[in-house]
Amino acid sequence: MLVMEFGQAVASQVGHLADATIVIAGKLAPTPAPKDINTEGLVSFFASKIAPILLAVLGIIFIGRASRGEISRVLTSSAIAIIGLAFIAGAVSLFFVGDYLINLAFK
Numbered sequence: 001m002l003v004m005e006f007g008q009a010v011a012s013q014v015g016h017l018a019d020a021t022i023v024i025a026g027k028l029a030p031t032p033a034p035k036d037i038n039t040e041g042l043v044s045f046f047a048s049k050i051a052p053i054l055l056a057v058l059g060i061i062f063i064g065r066a067s068r069g070e071i072s073r074v075l076t077s078s079a080i081a082i083i084g085l086a087f088i089a090g091a092v093s094l095f096f097v098g099d100y101l102i103n104l105a106f107k
Contacts (some may be wrong), residue, residue, distance in 0.1 A: 043092065 059080050065074045 039095075 058077075062074050062078060065077070
């Protein structure tokens with residue numbers, strides 16, 4: 001008798017469970033992915049905010065070393081920093097060249 005009543009209670013709640021599942025699935029459904037990435041905004045943010053801060057930190061380190069008489073280390077570090085900036089600039093330019101080539105190939 002107890003099993004029969006339990007079965008009837010479960011059967012009466014199945015409809016509510018289906019409705020709740022539909023509501024939960026609608027709320028938990030993933031939002032559509034963005035169509036494109038704002039690369040121009042990203043590059044301008046890096047160029048206007050991050051790069052000056054990094055250059056200022058490098059300048060402070062170089063001035064601190066130069067004041068202690070470590071001129072050779074300052075020159076070596078400066079050369080490494082300049083080469084690193086050249087690599088970053090090259091990577092950015094390759095990004096734009098690649099974009100141009102893709103647009104040219106798929107017109």
